[in-house]
Amino acid sequence: MSSHNLDIYREAFNGVGWFIPPYVSMGFLSRMVARIRNNSNAMSQDALEEFLALIYSEENLAAMVTERFHKVPLVCDYKTIISEAITAHFMRLDHIAVAGLLPCIEGIGRKLADSRSVPVTSITSVFVNLAEDCKTQVTTHNIGAVGEIVSMMDSFIDFTTNHLYVNSARYPLADNTNRHGILHGAFGDVEYGKPINFYKAIASIEFLCFVAGLxxxxxxxxxxxxxASKLLAAYYTGCLLNSLNRPLSP
Incomplete structure (x- = not known):
């Protein structure tokens, strides 16, 4: 059993409103952590957005769509919504992109919890109890790099509890990636709708895809x-280019 953990990564990422994501190389994550730690354990949301843009590129998201979101059980129940949200992001319609993904996060989370017979008493408990169940699974059955996966689960618990599902009045960061504020209409046009909102939401979908993969x-x-993914990535690039020519909103 691997005892190596990623608690340093967890502390760094959770401290800036992020979590340890799946499907990203350790080298890249290490560079992010070094940047945070060298800046007094801080990183602005704009700087974080620049890093996340490299992770959630046209090529990487296209591969997730064709090879994961359309194939993984329970996640694939939302494949069309997820695909439309990703397209909206590359058309620079990020209000629509994040608002489209938030119900998918909840739906997939609840279905995964049900498939594992995990008790649910609230929306936050979906992700806390699901992650705890995954920790038990990987530890008991020695799945993958156990210590690293446990740190990932703890990191996602922190993110969902203290950011994604915290009361919108207590959301601590400038980006406002918060389910209640967005879906309840507490946040207006100027208070969200940046790429970082989409990045945090699609990363949550990818995390649940990782959980399903266990x-x-x-x-x-x-x-x-x-x-197939390269063809889709080219389409996303076209969406980005077309977004540059979109007339200004009235």
Whole structure:
């Protein structure tokens, strides 16, 4: 059993409103952690957004769509909504992109919890109890790099509890990636709608895809880029280019 953990990563990322994501190389994550630690354990949301843009690029998201979101059980129940939200992001319609993903996060989370017979008493308990169940699973059955996965689960618990599902009046950061504020209409146009809102939401979908992979042959590793994903990535690039020519809103 691997005892190596990622608690230093967890502390760094949770401290800036983020969590340890799946499907990202340790080298890249290490550079992010070094940047945070060298800046007195701080990072602005704008700086974080720049890093996340490299993770959630056209190529990487296209591979997730064709090789994961459309294939992984329970996640694939929302494949069309997820795909539309990703397209909206690359058209620079990030209010729509994040608002489309938030119900998917809840739906997938609840279905995963139900599939594992995990008790649920509130929306926050969905993710806390689901992550705790995954920790028990990987520890008991020695799945993957156990210590690293446990740190990932703890990191996601912190993110959902203290950021994504915290009372919107207590949301601590400038980006406002908060389910209640967005879906209840507490936040208006100027208070969210940046790419970082989409990045945090799609990362949550990818995390749940990772959780599903613990019980599915697709596994827990990042997908390869395929001819189908490369074609979709080209489409996303086209969306980005077209967004530059969109007339200004009245």
């Amino acid at each position: 019980n599915h042959p697709v596994g827990i590793f990042a997908p390869d880029h395929t001819p």
